[in-house]
Amino acid sequence: MTDGSRIGSLIDEVLRGTPVFDGHNDLPVALRAHNGGSVEGLAEGRPDLHTDLPRLRAGGVGAQFWSVYVSSGLPEPEAAVATLEQIDAVYRLAARYPDALRIAYTAAEVESAFAEGRIASLLGVEGGHSLAESPGVLRSYARLGVRYVTLTHNDNTSWADSATDEPAVGGLNATGRAIVAELNRAGVLVDLSHVAESTQRAALAVSTAPVLFSHSSARALNDHPRNVSDGVLELLRDNGGVIQLTFVPYFVSAEVADWSRALQEERARLGLPATPWTWPxxxxxxxxxxxxxxxxxxxxAAGAVDPVRGWLDAHPRPEVTVAQVADHVEHAREVAGVDHIGLGGDYDGVDHQPVGLADVSGYPALLRELAGRGWSRPELEALTGRNVLRVLRAAEDQAPDPLWPTTPLR
Known part of the structure; x- marks a missing residue:
């Protein structure tokens, strides 16, 4: 058997035994923008998106945290309403494709969906603004099956600092610490992607359950504010949590991050917003x-690429490789340990992904790269899903007042 055949056989075994449990996919907001919220067309394939059912199958995805993201620029009461609309979108998605998708609330239900050959579908709220500072809203989300809350998105909340905003509260204030406690009590994972390092450290200090980074990369390889420092990776190891390494080129590659900053400067010079994207x-x-x-x-289309077409032609976007993504995975493994890593692609949340990882069918390419570097089957299975299942189960076991549904909702 050739090395290529041996590695291919190994990857097949891994994905049969422990399919990919991805931490973050923005299909719900992509459908809101491109389809007006309709969930039609995903069985036949949607080349305009990163995600559809045939490519999820090809990628070996067995469980997905669907992000129910809403813009952190919305007033918080509006954000709460929009989050309910996004939760509804995931339920409609699962109801439309019941042979392929199954709503899951617990680690046991994820494993049951695997066994049935369906993709377990879980909910992740991306940004504490969606809570509107209301414990009742938080608990209501938990009762609808939300299993993680990212403490901020790109903007601070009144109680937590974001990685991409000016520091305001020094990490978490008393309200923020109370929200972490409420998440722990309800069995909802604390997600520390998007938050400032001060917030990461504060949450790790007070959380009584393992935490998650649903889609982040290693700061030692690219000093981007959205990435995680080695010091925090060590704290994550001690906490028992998991960092789900993302594929986002801006986080993986310093060259792409520099290119993005230069593009934003050009848009600013022309009097354009940093991005043409607006909340649909x-x-x-x-x-x-x-x-x-x-x-x-x-x-x-009115505010997209036409005003900066000349700049884009003169400054082509650098590409990112599978090997560069694998470098981040290996670095996190070296610092935090193989039991504390996972995958969070952020598909349909960015406009461009690495070569070879262009859509959700790409996970096997990354696994082949790692297998070629000597990763064993147990190590790959820890990465694809076993670690995240452990963290999900730990949050359930340690929750004094779990609130997820006990019967499927429709």
Whole structure:
């Protein structure tokens, strides 16, 4: 057997035994923007998206945290309403494709979905602004099956500092610490992607359950504010949590991060916003989702690439390789240990992914790269899903007041 055949056989065995349990996929907001919230067309393939059912199967995905992201620029009460709309989108997704997807709330239900040949579908709230500082809202999300909350998105909340905003509270204030305690009590994972290092350290100090980084990379390899320092990786190891390494080129590659900053400077020079993306509205009662999607497409096109086309032609985007992503995975393993790593691709949350990892069918390419570097089957299985299942189960076992549903919702 050739090395290529041996590695291919190994990857097949890994994905049969422990499919990929990905930490972060933004399909719900992509459907909101491109489809007006409609969930149609995913069984046949959607080349305009990173995610559809055939490519999830090809990628060996067995469980997915679907991000129910809403913009942190929304007023918090509006963000709470929009988050409920995004939760509804995931339930509609699972109901539309019941042979392929199954809503799951617990580690045991994830494993049951694996055994049935379906993709376990879990909910992750991306940003504490969606809580609107309300313990009741937090508990309501938990009762709907939300299994992690990212403490911030790109903007601070009044109680936690974001990695990409100016420090305001020094990590977590008393309200933030109380929210972490409430998440622990309800069995909802504390997600520390997007938050400032001060917030990461504060949350790790007070959380009584293992935490998650749903989609982050290693700061030692690219000094990006969204990445995680070695000091925090060591604290994560001691906490028992997991960092799910992401594929986002801006986080993986310093060259791409520099290119992105230069593009933002050019847009600023032209008086344009840093990004043409805006929060897409949901259809009103009785309104055709297709018409809403067309409205959004027109608005997006008006501020997209045309004003900076000349700059883009003169400054082509650098590409990122599978090997560079593997470097981040290996670095996190070296610092935190093989029991504390996972994968969080952030598909449909960014406009461009690494060569070979362009969509959700790409996970086997990364596993082949790691296998070629000597990773064993148990080590690969720890990365693909075993570690995240352990953390999910630990949050359940340590929750004094678990609130996830005991029967499937419709």
């Amino acid at each position: 509205r949901a259809p009103r009662p009785g309104e055709d989702p297709e018409r809403v999607a067309e409205e959004y497409a027109r608005a997006l």
